[in-house]
Amino acid sequence: MFWKKINWSPLILFLSAIILRFSTTTVAIHGDLIMQAGWGHWIYKHGWFGFYENNQWIYGWPNHPPLISLVYGLGFQLSQWLNTFFVSIGNFIALNRLGASKIPWFYNFVVWFQNSKYVDTPFSWGNLISMKLIVIVADIILAWIIYKIVKSKTSQKIALLITAVYLFSPFTWYESAIWGQNDQLGLIFLIFSFYLLTKDKYSIFSSIALFIIIFLKPTVLIFIPLFLIFSFKDQKRFLGMIYGGLIDIILYFIFVKFTSSNNIVLFSQNLYKQMFIKGELWTWVNTFNFWRFATPYLTDCTNKFLLLSYQVWGYLIYFAFHIYIAKKFKNKDWIDSLKALFIISFAGWMFLVTMHERYLFTAVVIGLILSSWIPKMFKFWLPLSLIFTINMFNGWWTPEIPWLKNILTFGNFMDGPVPKIFAFINLFLFYKMFKLIVCDTLIPYERRHFSRRSRNQT
Secondary structure, eight states: OGGGGSOHHHHHHHHHHHHHHHHTTTSOOOHHHHHHHHHHHHHHHHOSTTTTTOOOOSSOOOOSOHHHHHHHHHHHHHHHHHHHHHHHHHHHHHHTTSOGGGOHHHHHHHHHHHSBSSTTSSOBHHHHHHHHHHHHHHHHHHHHHHHHHHHHHSOHHHHHHHHHHHHHSHHHHIIIIIIOOOHHHHHHHHHHHHHHHTOGGGTHHHHHHHHHHHTTOGGGGGGHHHHHHHHTTOHHHHHHHHHHHHHHHHHHHHHHHHHOSSOHHHHHHHHHHHHHOOSOOBSBSSOOSHHHHHSOTTOBTTOEETTEEHHHHHHHHHHHHHHHHHHHOOOOSHHHHHHHHHHHHHHHHHHSTTBOGGGGHHHHHHHHHHHTTSGGGHHHHHHHHHHHHHHHHTTTOOSOOHHHHHHHTSSOTTTOHHHHHHHHHHHHHHHHHHHHHHOTTOOOHHHHHHHHHHHHHO
16 A cells, blocks of 8 residues: 555654644744734735835834745735635535534634734734744755755664754744744755755856845855855856856846836845844844853944954954865865854854854754764754753743743843853854864764775675
8 A cells, every 4th residue: 555655754753843833833923023024014915016115114124135025925925825715614614514513613713813913913813823834834844954964974764863853952943933033944045055066067056046045044144255165166166156146146137127116226225224234233142152251241342352343353263264164175075065054154153243143043953964974963962952942032031931031130131140151151062063073083974884884894
């Protein structure tokens, strides 16, 4: 029978993870999601054209890139489709006398789906939950990518284990199902971009994938220097990057033409101001990184140490890791790309100023993948993922966990000793994991496996 041919282990694993995420979508609604819903509602009602030129906003001016703003609009479209679907089912059951009185919970659910979460906003539960559903789908796709990567380098058993760790680690479903953030969506295209870069035949598409990421998550800009370093290591990759870059420019011109009445220069200037021009720039923003440990709350990043500002020191350390990677990694295979991505994502989050807590997501996920063939990393990855989860909870305090909040705010509500201790631990974990990755004596799983088999045959 066909069901005997189905590989049930991955199917059960993913279905369980989906149920977990769906069941936690109503736990909380973050203020960020309300603001994003405002942008998505505008796009749903008016379309994409003129979105960034609109000057009347209730919940906040749009400061996210175009593609992710379109995703917010799709969230509203999805909620309308789901609402129509649920109502149609209810009408079908009632009109055909299939026992509507037996399932009052379903009709209560349909009413709840259409009701506003807050009386002072036009957003229904269905609107807000649907926006989370898109992120949950991205979360599951990312888990599938992790499964395929690990399986290709190790075995199905290890791949299932690593994927299960990802799917059920609190930081994943906390960020997607409870918070509703979308770092998973950006990471999918980031991994895809660097994977294509290692395939000379398809390297032209790596630049296009990178272009998509920038329009989804501008935080990916910290990986541009690394992308360029790996592109210059091979002539075919370099040419592919150039051709892909030309295609990106054409796509950008087309995008501006169909979304704005402004010319490309004025549109780009306005978009830059809305996305990147901020007010005060502090060394850390609720982030358990080096600056949280080294500087007090609301420290201006333009303050100087040894004639250079903290911001400049952050850039110097960040680019120093790029120099090391350029010399250390030849990027001849997929493993080098993942190692370099981990180092840059972790180092950038640790030493650059004005980092947010969520920006560590890339390092945590890729660190888990690397742990599949560098087993010693896993004992450092576990506390890293736990502290990352606590860092996301810190400041939002949702769901309510009074004892944990009391510990994190002990001594000083905004700048107590406990977050600084966690920041120091993160710095230690970065050192240990960096050392494991770059150590010449470490051999990835599959090479170790084949060398052992060769010795046995000899």
